[in-house]
Amino acid sequence: MFAITGATGAIGKRVAARLAAAGTAQRLVVRDPQRAPALSGVEVSEPADYGDRDAMTRAFDGVSTVFMVSAKESQNRVEEHRSVVDAAMQAGVSRIVYLSFQGAAEFCTFTFGRDHWHTEQYIRDSGLEFTFLRDSMYLGAMVSFVGDDGVIRGPAGSGQVAAVAHDDVADVAASLLVDGDASGRTYDITGPEAISMADVARIIGHATGREIAYHDESIEEAYASRAVYGATEFEVTGWVSSYQAIAAGELSKVSDAVERITGHPPMGLPEYVARHPASIARLSLDR
Ligand SMILES: NC(=O)c1ccc[n+]([C@@H]2O[C@H](COP(=O)([O-])OP(=O)(O)OC[C@H]3O[C@@H](n4cnc5c(N)ncnc54)[C@H](OP(=O)(O)O)[C@@H]3O)[C@@H](O)[C@H]2O)c1
Numbered sequence: 001m002f003a004i005t006g007a008t009g010a011i012g013k014r015v016a017a018r019l020a021a022a023g024t025a026q027r028l029v030v031r032d033p034q035r036a037p038a039l040s041g042v043e044v045s046e047p048a049d050y051g052d053r054d055a056m057t058r059a060f061d062g063v064s065t066v067f068m069v070s071a072k073e074s075q076n077r078v079e080e081h082r083s084v085v086d087a088a089m090q091a092g093v094s095r096i097v098y099l100s101f102q103g104a105a106e107f108c109t110f111t112f113g114r115d116h117w118h119t120e121q122y123i124r125d126s127g128l129e130f131t132f133l134r135d136s137m138y139l140g141a142m143v144s145f146v147g148d149d150g151v152i153r154g155p156a157g158s159g160q161v162a163a164v165a166h167d168d169v170a171d172v173a174a175s176l177l178v179d180g181d182a183s184g185r186t187y188d189i190t191g192p193e194a195i196s197m198a199d200v201a202r203i204i205g206h207a208t209g210r211e212i213a214y215h216d217e218s219i220e221e222a223y224a225s226r227a228v229y230g231a232t233e234f235e236v237t238g239w240v241s242s243y244q245a246i247a248a249g250e251l252s253k254v255s256d257a258v259e260r261i262t263g264h265p266p267m268g269l270p271e272y273v274a275r276h277p278a279s280i281a282r283l284s285l286d287r
Contacts, residue, residue: 006069014170056087095129110245154243160194188255
């Protein structure tokens with residue numbers, strides 16, 4: 001029995017769909033059972049928030065492997081992740097496949113990436129078998145970086161990122177979940193090439209038929225331009241540092257994991273926007 005956390009989200013629901021298609025026994029672990037994807041042959045947990053260790057322990061009852069999607073970014077995210085790991089241990093789970101982030105390190109530039117490193121350490125120390133999937137930024141996130149005015153703003157310089165599609169991450173996760181040989185291994189999950197923000201602007205400009213520009217902000221400009229959102233300093237630092245991590249080259253490594261594990265090449269940004277026209281509809285000139 002597999003447990004899929006975050007099954008109402010973009011990655012979790014895709015992984016659950018792939019396991020359902022393969023006829024694999026699984027339980028969807030969700031905060032709101034009403035929003036669990038309707039899939040044949042799946043069990044759905046009672047409401048279980050990551051921070052609620054007792055609820056998570058009940059949700060993992062009888063489960064051998066947990067696919068653990070990282071929680072929404074918050075100042076207590078690592079604590080929530082520890083609660084999930086503790087619950088897995090208490091329930092007698094043997095293995096966790098954790099959705100981490102490329103370049104996760106104690107002092108990586110992307111501040112949210114540090115949570116992933118702390119979570120990985122906690123899982124290693126737990127004694128559970130583990131597989132870490134360190135995905136790059138999502139291709140969908142690249143599109144969302146473009147403002148409605150057609151400008152990408154951020155301090156990424158000419159740094160590059162090998163962004164990856166949700167579908168490719170889910171294909172890898174579904175394969176590795178059922179592959180016991182992947183225990184103890186860490187995989188970077190990236191798209192086919194590393195591209196700069198200027199490349200992102202050019203590709204989306206080509207797809208929308210509209211001029212899309214990249215403005216390489218200074219760090220001061222980046223904080224100032226995000227002040228309008230009224231977000232906390234913690235959030236804004238996470239957003240700005242994601243561009244700084246690109247500038248620092250911490251997301252430029254291209255991995256062959258998608259092709260090696262799934263047998264198909266990963267999609268790049270041009271293919272992503274062609275396959276997901278809705279993702280760029282708001283940027284189209286004739287909307
Ligand atoms: N690589 C990237 O570019 C990138 C970008 C953004 C985020 N991320 C990280 O990658 C994760 C997965 O991405 P995604 O696109 O699948 O995200 P998503 O669509 O936002 O889905 C996140 C899932 O995690 C669940 N969740 C979040 N916090 C939780 C908590 N405290 N307790 C229980 N469930 C919780 C959500 O449940 P609800 O539906 O109940 O909220 C949802 O099912 C995100 O959660 C985030 O940590 C990565």
